[in-house]
Amino acid sequence: MASVFSSPQASGGPRSLAKILDAARGVLSEHGYPALTIEAVAAAAGVGKSTIYRWWPNKEALVADALAEVFRADDIPDLGDTHAELRYAVDMTIDNYANEDIAASLPALAAGLLPHPELMSRFREAFLFRKRENIAVALRRAVRRGDLPDDLDTDLVQDIWAGTILYRRLMTGSPLDADLAEHLVRLVTDKPARRAGG
Amino acid sequence: MASVFSSPQASGGPRSLAKILDAARGVLSEHGYPALTIEAVAAAAGVGKSTIYRWWPNKEALVADALAEVFRADDIPDLGDTHAELRYAVDMTIDNYANEDIAASLPALAAGLLPHPELMSRFREAFLFRKRENIAVALRRAVRRGDLPDDLDTDLVQDIWAGTILYRRLMTGSPLDADLAEHLVRLVTDKPARRAGG
DNA sequence: AGCAAACGATACGTATCGTCTCGTTTCCGG
C-alpha cells in the first residue's frame, strides 16, 4: 500500500520511504513520542533530514503514515452470527487503540493536524474511514438479517464504539477488556423496547 | 476556586494568577493554540516569564488551569423527570466539548500530559471527575426512581457520552446537535429487552 | 554511458523552551 501523506513524484520515485517509516516506528516504540524528532528518525534510518522533508510536509504526517500501516482495518468475516461479527469489529477497534504506539501518538497527532484541514482530512481517510467502511458492511449485513433495525445509524454506532474506547484509553484509563467489548456490542444488539412490544 | 495545577506557597501567595489565566484564555481565543506560547501569555498578561514558571511547571498545566475555569460542571437539577435530567447532563457535556478553546486545546493537552502521570491525574481530577460526580448523582437518582436498572454502570455511561461527543468533535467532525443528545440519552433510558420480556 | 532524480550530510536562521540572575515592587507584621 502506498503511503498516504507522502507525495511520490512521477518518475523515479522515492527509494527510502520504507526505511524511514520503519525507523519512525522503531524510535516511537523504543523511546516514546517525545523522542520522536525528525532528526532522530533520520539518524535511525541512516538518512538525511532533507529526504524526510522531501516526502512529508511535517512530523505529524510522517507519524500518521507510520502508524497507518499498523492500524488494523480487517474485513469483518461473515460468520452468520451478528453478535460474533460485531464483537469481532469491537475487538479490532480495541486492538487498535490498545496499541502502545498508536495511543501514545494519537493526541499529539490530532493536535498537530487539527490546524491543517487538508492534512486532517487525509488523516481521517487513512486512519478512520478505511476501517469504518469495513465495519459498516458488517452492520448492514446484520440489518439485512433482521438483527438490527432498518434505520440504524451506522456512523453513530461507530462513533460510540471508537469514542468510548479511545476516551477510556486516553482519559479515564479504564481497562479495555472483554467486558467492555461485550457491553458495547450489546448496546447495539439489545434493541430498545420501542414502547410497543413491552 | 483555587487553581489546580499551580502551587501557591504558604505565606504571601501569588499575586498574578488571575491575570495570567485570563491572558492565556485571551491568546487562545484570539490566536489559537499554536500561538499559545509562554512568552505570548507573559506579554499579554504584562508579566515576566519567570512569574509563570514560578506557578506552573509547564505550558500544559497552565492551559489546563485556564480551561478548567471555563469547563461546566453544574449540579444536575432534580427535575423529577429522568429523561430531562439526563438530557441536561448530555447537553452540558456537549457544551463543554463544543467550546472552541477547549476542543482546540484538548488534544495538545492530552499529548503534553500523557508522559507525566502526576500532571495527568491532576488534569483528570480538574477536568473530568468534578463533572462526572455531578452526573453520577443524577444517574443514581434515576436508578432510585426505577427508571434505570440497579446494576447500571455509571462510569461506562459517562465514558460513552463523553467519548462519543469528543470523538465526533475531534475526529469525524459530525455535528453535536439535539439529535445526537437525544440518541445518547435514549441509549441509556431505553432499556434492553433483557431476553425475557421480548 | 549519460542524465535526472533521489539521496546524505550538514550548515543555517528561527522559534520556543525552561533556567537563571538581578534589580524593583508589593505586602504584612511589628
Place this chain on the structure above:
DNA sequence: CCGGAAACGAGACGATACGTATCGTTTGCT
C-alpha cells in the same frame, strides 16, 4: 511607618528542534 521577605518584570542564556537550503554523490532508467 518601617523593614524584610516574597512576589515580581525584564531579559540574557543554553539547549533543542524545526524546516530550508546548498552541494557533492549515488542510483537507476534508457
